Structures are given as structure tokens and as C-alpha cells.
Amino acid sequence: MQKPAISTKPIRSLEDALERCQMLGMRVSRQRRFILELLWQANEHLSAREIYDRLNHQGKDIGHTSVYQNLEALSSQGIIECIERCNGRLYGNISDSHSHVNCIDTDQILDVHVELPEEFIRQVEEQTGVRITEYTINFYGYRNSPEKP
Secondary structure (H helix, E strand, O other), rough: OOOOOOOOOOOOOOHHHHHHHHHHOOOHHHHHHHHHHHHHHHOOOOOHHHHHHHHOOOOOOOHHHHHHHHHHHHHOOOOOOEEEEEOOOEEEEOOEEEEEEEOOOEEEEEEEEOOOOOOHHHHHHHHHHOOOOOOOOEEEEEOOOOOOO
């Protein structure tokens, strides 16, 4: 008997994330639920330390180790996003393919869904000989720049 295929639909809500955990056979512990709830409430990219601090500030008893282990488990299964930065990892709630706007003056990372024109993708494929199946774009700029248009 074959195992049913795991759904690859995008995770766009807390409910989707919890459902994916269950489909993958991951236990939805109290701590794991705290982390997922926080990521969907915050709707921004946070470090493990920020997640730990915010949860404890909310009175939710969770240890450093538990935060790190759960973040690793959730990101390795594609339930949450993990962004490698020079000063550490940041975690976000969108796990499907998307792009980022990196705000230099506020140090924020904003999620955006951008679709490039098909003609542009074909041009990249012709130049490289690689069939493009996914892409992400990183934009950089200033939110509070005086030169803002």
C-alpha cells in the first residue's frame, strides 16, 4: 500500500501550518503552537532570541533550547521560513516561494510576491541553459530616505 502524497499547497495561515505539522506526523506541542502563533501574529521576520523574549514577555513558559529545537524542526520541514543573515537566522511565517524587500534603515525584511514576465524568464533560461522552476528576488532600499520618490 502506498503512502498518500503530502500536500504541497502553500502555507498561508496558522491553521495551514498546524495542519501541515499533523500531516507530517509532527507533534503539535504547546511550545510549537506558541511559536507558530507568535510568527503569524507578528507577521515579521524574528530571530530565535526575539521569539524567546516575546513569548516569555507574554507569560508563556518556554526555554531557549525548546525555541531553537522547534524552529529548526519547523523550518527543516518547510513549515516556516528561515533566512540566513550575517548576524544570525531570522524566521518568518511564509514558507512558499516569495521575494523580499530589505529595508536598510529599519533592518526590516518585508515579504512580497512578485511575478516576473514570462519573456524575462525565457531570456534568463536562454542565457544560462537552465530551466527556471522557481525564483526569489531580494530588493534593497530605504524607507526613511530623503530621496524617496
